[in-house]
Amino acid sequence: MVAVFVKQTLFSLVLDNGIVLLGESLPSLESVAIAFHAPAGGMHDGPNRCGLATLAGEMMLRGAGGRSGRGIVEDLEGSGVQWAQSVSTSHASFSGAMVARQLSDALPIYADILRRPLLEEEQIENARQMVLQNLAGTEDDPAHRAMSALRQIHFPAPWGMPSEGLTADVERLAIDDVRLFVASHVRPHNTIIAIAGRIDWTAFVTQIKQLFGDWQAGDAAGVVTGSRGARFRHVPHESQQTHIALAWSAPPYRDDTSYESTAALAILGGGSSSRLFSEVRERRGLCYSVSAGYQTQRDFAAALCYAGTTAARAQETLDVMRVEINRLPGTIEAAELDRVKARAKSGLVLQQESSAARAGAIARQWYHLGKVRTLAEELDRYDRLSVASIEAWLAENPPADLSVVSLGREPLEVPLEVSA
Amino acid sequence: MKFLREQLDNGLEIVAEVTDDALSTSIGCFVKTGARDESDDLWGASHFLEHMVFKGTQDLSGDEINRRFDWMGASANAFTNEEDTVYYATVLPAQQQEATDLLGRMMRPALREEDFITEKLVILEEIRMYDDQPPFGADDQCRAAFFGTHPLARSVLGTVASIQALPVESMRDYHRRRYCPGNLVLAATGAVDFPALVASAKRLCGDWEPQPTVPRCVPPPQMLQPSIARIVRPTATLEYAVSMSGGPSENDPDRFAAKLLAVVLGDDSGSRFYWALVDSGEAEHASCQHQDFLDAGLFTTQLSCDAADVTDLLDRMREIYRSASTDGMTAKEFTQARNKLAGRVVLAGERPRRRLFDVGLEWSHSSTYRSVADNLQIVEKLTLDDLHRVIKKWRLDGPTSTVLAGPSTADSPPQSVD
Structure with a gap:
């Protein structure tokens, strides 16, 4: 069994304007990683504007402060910054990893991107085309399409909408939509700035206050949660393989039982000794890729399962998955739980070797919990998982009322006991 | 260490x-x-x-x-x-x-x-x-x-x-x-x-029986026969193109310059391909990568875009190679790419699991060891002249093997092969 001892130094500070600063010192590293998460994710897109947050995030990089879009990239990359930009359901994120000494030069660039994006009309068509190209690329990725369709039918709108957008909506968006969106949602309150690695926290806070301390903005409108879609969907697709995606509801991450959620689903399909991997792939050779896991939004979460297999064997694959899912409650074994604990605890420690992974982890925890859990707390919580606590979670959250997506040539039969 | x-x-x-x-x-x-x-x-x-x-x-x-x-x-x-x-x-x-x-x-x-x-x-x-x-x-x-x-x-x-x-x-x-x-x-x-x-x-x-190692088949280098082929996938949304031409092998000291050259010309961001094709939204992806083997190397050019644009964009990528070869690259873009590559070396060096592949493969192939500091020194010693020498020697704008895959049919083959 895995025994773990790691020293940890965490920092947090909420500025007067609502910006949350989080830090973790990892002194054995030469790098720092920083991520700015503005509360400007796809959940704020609005009806018939799916992809607005993604288009806005792209536009923010196309000129800010005194820099052109090209100037931003050249200045970041010229300093050796490995940068990235992404938009999720909840956040627009701008991140970078670099040798620690470059941080003070990089921070003003990120301040410009967040506070002074130019949002020039002449850039909107190129930005739109870039978003549309990315959407076209995802159309050619059958596994991605299956999981995206699953999230759309399982989560109520807007929580399951694809943050990368919908082609018809993106084609309609105008520069004014982007400007209004950025003005409304890219704002200090609830923006999380997380840093990890070889950090000087005091100097970092001083510079952030200089760059962001006077940033003010009004309140943004909240999100109205809509209704769920149909529970079953077949997506016709001319492919050799049929892709199967299943979901059932689970409590969100802020619920104390999220560790039970993670563990139960890891036992089902989270590693090479998991039940789905053993029964679907190893025992029967039905597929190359099969898995289950826990995915959480702020207020909604789900157990997600996936398999991709030859069309002729897709029904058998779904049937075996169904048997294993239904068999889970009441059959958890201590040895299975021990393995899941070992993997989770080891994973937490290995995460300490990556500044980017830690910056992401502490930001995620603050968003969901309003605090950062220490490594010791997390390890202790894993230690306290028991067969009884997992079984209690399964009794509370039985694999029922499943959402099912198939993507391939032919639809599959969804048995009643899955849909009941 | x-x-x-x-x-x-x-x-x-x-x-x-x-x-x-x-x-x-x-x-x-x-x-x-x-x-x-x-x-x-x-x-x-x-x-x-x-x-x-x-x-x-x-x-x-x-x-x-x-x-x-x-x-x-x-x-x-x-x-x-x-x-x-x-x-x-x-x-x-x-x-x-x-x-x-x-x-x-x-x-x-x-x-x-x-x-x-x-x-x-x-x-x-x-x-x-x-x-x-x-x-x-x-x-x-x-x-x-x-x-x-x-x-x-x-x-x-x-x-x-x-x-x-x-x-x-x-x-x-x-x-x-x-x-x-x-x-x-x-x-x-x-x-x-x-x-x-x-x-x-x-x-x-320790008790495994030693056996004579079978030497690898290493044929003499051959001249590339330019070729173009098409895989038709009617339901694909985008057209995908892959082109290959020769590059330095892992025994060639120029392999490091080749990798930096690929960053300047075809990295995922900030490269010539990025600004010409991706930033404008004309291509979903446009990249150049160098890969080396024991006795061969290659530059791989990849493009994905709307099917109607593939011929035009492939021509423009070739023109980018041609102008980089004839007119050269600037000190600014060289420095940007070198700093980017150096940053990657440092970040990758922090993770033992990433170092395992570098150390294990290097030793397995050539019985040599390079620390992160050695790798950093190699990157920092590269010059713009090294890149110019590599692009002139390996003729990225020259003949290629190219394969397209996507919704286009064989009725409209690209015109320029080399």
Whole structure:
């Protein structure tokens, strides 16, 4: 069994304007990683504007402060910054990893991107085309399409909408939509700035206050949660393989039982000794890729399962998955739980070797919990998982009322006991 | 950080880059065998064998191997390419011996026929999975066209037909020949207890019979015959293009300059392709990469875009190569790319699991070791002249093997091949 001892130094500070600063010192590293998460994710897109947050995030990089879009990239990359930009359901994120000494030069660039994006009309068509190209690329990725369709039918709108957008909506968006969106949602309150690695926290806070301390903005409108879609969907697709995606509801991450959620689903399909991997792939050779896991939004979460297999064997694959899912409650074994604990605890420690992974982890925890859990707390919580606590979670959250997506040539039969 | 090496009497080598304060230990078995070592009858055997190694030994079932890795909290997996088959595990330092023992035992798999039959189905699923994904086989077909009769022409996965026809006896024989101690390196990085690593290797592998290592087939270099081919996928949304031309091999000191050149011209961001094609939203992806092998190297150009634009964009990419060769590159873009590459070297060097592949593959191929500082020094010593020399020598704007895949039909082939 895995025994773990790691020293940890965490920092947090909420500025007067609502910006949350989080830090973790990892002194054995030469790098720092920083991520700015503005509360400007796809959940704020609005009806018939799916992809607005993604288009806005792209536009923010196309000129800010005194820099052109090209100037931003050249200045970041010229300093050796490995940068990235992404938009999720909840956040627009701008991140970078670099040798620690470059941080003070990089921070003003990120301040410009967040506070002074130019949002020039002449850039909107190129930005739109870039978003549309990315959407076209995802159309050619059958596994991605299956999981995206699953999230759309399982989560109520807007929580399951694809943050990368919908082609018809993106084609309609105008520069004014982007400007209004950025003005409304890219704002200090609830923006999380997380840093990890070889950090000087005091100097970092001083510079952030200089760059962001006077940033003010009004309140943004909240999100109205809509209704769920149909529970079953077949997506016709001319492919050799049929892709199967299943979901059932689970409590969100802020619920104390999220560790039970993670563990139960890891036992089902989270590693090479998991039940789905053993029964679907190893025992029967039905597929190359099969898995289950826990995915959480702020207020909604789900157990997600996936398999991709030859069309002729897709029904058998779904049937075996169904048997294993239904068999889970009441059959958890201590040895299975021990393995899941070992993997989770080891994973937490290995995460300490990556500044980017830690910056992401502490930001995620603050968003969901309003605090950062220490490594010791997390390890202790894993230690306290028991067969009884997992079984209690399964009794509370039985694999029922499943959402099912198939993507391939032919639809599959969804048995009643899955849909009941 | 220190580098240590030991060799057993039977020829098996053990190397480690030891970082005392690392939080993890990564261990890998690097077998000098891959797709290039196969014959037509064995096409796909290296990769299939990699799967079979996880199906158990004479006294360990496949399930037991999976359970043991999970029980020790290991991040464990394997990969096969044209020249290597690598099995690896990253664990907390306390699990070093257990992980090493398991990996070592796995190198002598049972290769049971019933497992072989089941796993063959998994391999066939993997082939179909990749065939359904971009670039829809264009990469494998392009490599086959580029390398012609050279052993590197062979795709790693094999084909549905070659896998279906492969008998278990052939795999057993291939394993006997290729997994001999002289053809295998045990490497470790991070918080490594080197004496314990050597002791594990002696206990597990010391009695393996040495065998004469079969030299690799290294044919003389051949002239590239320019070619263009098309894979029609009517339901694909985008068109995907893959082009290959020659580049420095891993014995060529210019290989580092080649990698930096690829960053300047075709990195995912901030490169000439990025500003010309991706930033404008004309291409979903446009990149240039350099890849090196023992006796060959290649530059791979990849493009995905609307089918109607593919000919025009390929021409523009060629023009970018041509102008970089004739007019040169600027000091500014050179410095930007060099700093970017240096940053990647530092970040990658922080993770023992990433260092494992660098250290293990380098030693396995050339019996040399380079620290992160050595790599950084190489990058920092590169000059703009080095890049100009490489692009002029390797003629990126010259003849290529090109394969397109997507909705376009053969009625409208691209006009310019070279």
